[in-house]
Amino acid sequence: MEDSTKMDATHHAFNSTQAVGKQVFGKIPGRIAEIHLVSSHPEVYEPCDDSFALVDALLADRTNLLEHRPMLCMEVGCGSGYVITSLALMLGQEANGLYYLATDINPHAARVTTETLEVHGVHAEVISTDIALGLEKRLTGLVDVMVVNPPYVPTPECEVGGAGITSAWAGGENGRSVIDKILPVADSLLSENGWLYMVTVVSNNPSQICAQMWEKGFASRIAVQRSTEEESLHVIKFWRDLDRLAEAKAAAATTRTISSKIIESVLSQFPSSHFGAVTAMTIDDHFKGVYILILNACYGFFKIFLLHLIYLR
Amino acid sequence: MRLLTHNMLSSNIKGVSSGFPLRIEVEKVVEKQVEMNADFLRNMFPKIEWKAFAYAAKALGYSDLPEEADSSQLNSQDFLQKFHHALLELHLEEGVLICPETGRRFPVNRGIPNMLLHEDEV
Ligand SMILES: C[S@@+](CC[C@H](N)C(=O)[O-])C[C@H]1O[C@@H](n2cnc3c(N)ncnc32)[C@H](O)[C@@H]1O
Numbered sequence: 001m002e003d004s005t006k007m008d009a010t011h012h013a014f015n016s017t018q019a020v021g022k023q024v025f026g027k028i029p030g031r032i033a034e035i036h037l038v039s040s041h042p043e044v045y046e047p048c049d050d051s052f053a054l055v056d057a058l059l060a061d062r063t064n065l066l067e068h069r070p071m072l073c074m075e076v077g078c079g080s081g082y083v084i085t086s087l088a089l090m091l092g093q094e095a096n097g098l099y100y101l102a103t104d105i106n107p108h109a110a111r112v113t114t115e116t117l118e119v120h121g122v123h124a125e126v127i128s129t130d131i132a133l134g135l136e137k138r139l140t141g142l143v144d145v146m147v148v149n150p151p152y153v154p155t156p157e158c159e160v161g162g163a164g165i166t167s168a169w170a171g172g173e174n175g176r177s178v179i180d181k182i183l184p185v186a187d188s189l190l191s192e193n194g195w196l197y198m199v200t201v202v203s204n205n206p207s208q209i210c211a212q213m214w215e216k217g218f219a220s221r222i223a224v225q226r227s228t229e230e231e232s233l234h235v236i237k238f239w240r241d242l243d244r245l246a247e248a249k250a251a252a253a254t255t256r257t258i259s260s261k262i263i264e265s266v267l268s269q270f271p272s273s274h275f276g277a278v279t280a281m282t283i284d285d286h287f288k289g290v291y292i293l294i295l296n297a298c299y300g301f302f303k304i305f306l307l308h309l310i311y312l313r
Numbered sequence: 314m315r316l317l318t319h320n321m322l323s324s325n326i327k328g329v330s331s332g333f334p335l336r337i338e339v340e341k342v343v344e345k346q347v348e349m350n351a352d353f354l355r356n357m358f359p360k361i362e363w364k365a366f367a368y369a370a371k372a373l374g375y376s377d378l379p380e381e382a383d384s385s386q387l388n389s390q391d392f393l394q395k396f397h398h399a400l401l402e403l404h405l406e407e408g409v410l411i412c413p414e415t416g417r418r419f420p421v422n423r424g425i426p427n428m429l430l431h432e433d434e435v
Contacts, residue, residue, distance in 0.1 A: 071356055094401055095348035097356075099317065110425045123345075125318040126425050134419075134428035138321040138333065142360060 032059065032086035039115035040080060041108045045168035047082040049228050050199045054149050055086045057197055057223035057235035062090050068195065070144030071097060075124075076131055076182055077150055078102035079168060081113030087147060088122040100124035101143075103132060105167060130161070131178075132185050143189040149199040150178050175204045183209070186238075187216045196238040197223065201231045213238050314405045314426050316369045320361055322426065324412035324419070326434045332412055334365035335419070337372040340407035343424075349397045355387050357400070370399040 032055055040046060058065065073091070075084040084102045092098055102124045104110050110128040117124050132139065151160070151168055152175040159170035160177045171177055179200070186196050196218070200206040210220045219241040226233045324332030367378045377395050379386075386392040410419040410426055417434070420427050 071353060093347070094353070095350055097350040097353035099353075099357075101318070105429070107425075107427060107429070110427075111423060114423060114425060123347075125315060127314075127318070127322075127428060128425055129428040130430070133430065134322050134325055134426075136325065137323045138362075142321075 031089045033082050033089065033116065033120055035082075037116070037119045038080050038082050038085075039112045039119070041112050043165045044106065044109045044112045045079040045165065047080055049226060050149050050152075050233055051079070051082050053224050053226045053233050053235050054083055054147060054197060054199050057237065058083075058087055058090060058147065061197075061223060061237065065091060065145065065195075068144065068193070069097075070195075072099050072101070072143050072191075073145040073147070074101040074103075074132075074143045074189070076103055076146065076148045076185075077109075077178075078104045078113045078124075078126065079106075079109050079149070081109075081116030081124075081126075083147055083149060084113065084124050085116050085120050085122060087145075088117070088124060089120060093122055101127065101135070101139075103127045103129050103135075105130050105161065106164075109168075131182055132189060136185065136188065139189050141189070141191050144191050144194055146186050146190060146194065146196045147198075148182055148186070148196070150182055151175070152179060152199065152201050152204050154203050171204070175201060179204060179209065183212065183216075187213075187218075190240065192240060194240055198236055198238070200234050200236060202234075206234050206236060210236065210238075217242055314421055314424050315401055316366060316373070316403055316405075317357070317361075317400050318426075319369045319405070319410070320366050322410065322428065324410075324414070324417060326412060326415055326417055326430060329412060329414045332414060334362065334368060334413065335410040336413055337369055337405065338409040338411060338418075339372060339374070339405065340409075341405075342373045343404045343406045344402050345404060347401050349393065351393055354393055354396055354400070358382075358384060358387060358396070361400075366399065370403065373403050373405060375399055375403060 035047060038047060070091070073084075073087060075087070078084050081102070084100060088098070088100050100123070102110075102113055103126070104113065105128070107128045110126045113124070113126050117126075127134070129135070150171065152171045153169040154175045155166075155170040155172060157172045157177065159166050160172045161167050162170070171179065179198075182198075186194075190196060198209075200209060206222075213220060217240055218238040220236050220238045222234050223237045224233075224235040319335065319337070322333075322335055324335060326332070363382050364380075367380055370376070370378050375398070378399055379392075382392070382396075404424055405421050406424050408421045410421060411417070412419070
């Protein structure tokens with residue numbers, strides 16, 4: 001049992017190492033939930049590529065997470081419990097000073113999560129609720145780490161939040177309905193040093209999500225990028241970074257100094273779905289890059305226009 | 314459901330002003346021992362609404378907590394032990410949480426509070 005656990009964890013670590021480049025090699029990650037022990041129910045979302053990508057992102061960031069010394073960790077939309085169980089196994093329990101909360105709008109999921117936690121010998125407080133309803137007043141500013149694998153699939157709006165399994169993936173227009181409700185809640189619940197890990201797909205317009213979070217004072221980076229046959233997944237890590245807000249203001253005044261490297265990388269990354277491969281660069285840098293790109297393009301056109309004028313004379 | 318969680322929950326039905334603390338109706342309480350972490354307790358202490366906490370502990374049958382507490386007590390091993398026990402070792406396994414203003418009942422089954430609202434309550 002112990003051995004197979006290690007195998008499992010190593011296997012995942014290998015995957016995540018591939019996904020995030022050179023970030024974590026050599027650091028043995030902690031255990032994660034064992035897939036054959038994860039409880040299930042016909043109306044509860046089974047761990048899937050998105051769940052694995054999220055856990056891999058957490059594993060890859062485990063050392064940072066441990067150094068971050070979170071006290072309160074929370075998952076919104078816990079489904080089978082695979083992710084919150086893995087997080088608890090990775091970071092430790094009460095003796096290490098950690099407390100876990102998990103919510104799901106589907107009461108079956110809440111029950112299944114408790115079972116998954118139990119067979120792994122860890123505990124999280126599970127609550128059946130809509131995002132964090134009932135917690136929003138008293139939990140404000142107390143959550144150090146939030147993890148979310150939301151329903152992100154673009155669907156008709158009427159499928160969102162219904163009973164049963166559909167609400168596990170139904171994300172409404174651009175798959176953003178539930179995500180857009182979660183983001184302000186994350187902003188209010190996260191502590192001063194709060195971190196958020198969230199799964200998105202390309203149709204959610206992740207760069208726009210990052211821009212929105214940037215305005216709330218969060219920096220972001222792509223922690224894991226995965227392409228499957230159906231979708232291209234990104235796990236994005238957001239962290240409150242007030243310094244960067246000031247920095248951004250200062251940078252706005254000196255945009256011209258930003259290196260052409262960034263522009264190049266933006267050029268090479270954006271047209272394809274692989275822009276996640278650049279993990280060291282924060283996404284706001286991408287935005288700056290694009291902005292400059294547009295400015296440069298305008299400038300280019302203007303030059304051509306001027307030359308034309310001269311030539312025509 | 315642990316009492317730390319109870320301390321973080323409130324009723325948020327449309328029109329309710331504070332909705333805190335939720336009253337507790339107990340059917341079944343379980344105790345599970347966990348290792349104490351004094352730093353966690355010290356960090357958590359200022360976030361706890363003590364009156365609500367002491368009330369909840371009493372509701373679950375534990376009346377060794379003082380009615381009031383201040384941070385100077387965190388130096389006492391005896392106090393920490395009691396705080397730890399009530400905060401993390403007592404679980405409301407079956408019962409009901411009741412909105413103090415409307416009387417709306419939120420069931421707790423298998424330790425999971427159900428805070429979901431009906432459409433007309435949101
Ligand atoms: C894609 S599944 C992820 C499940 C699990 N976290 C995993 O990674 O395998 C999304 C989960 O979010 C839950 N969910 C959907 N809308 C929600 C809401 N408004 N509040 C809380 N949970 C919600 C669904 O019931 C489902 O369990």
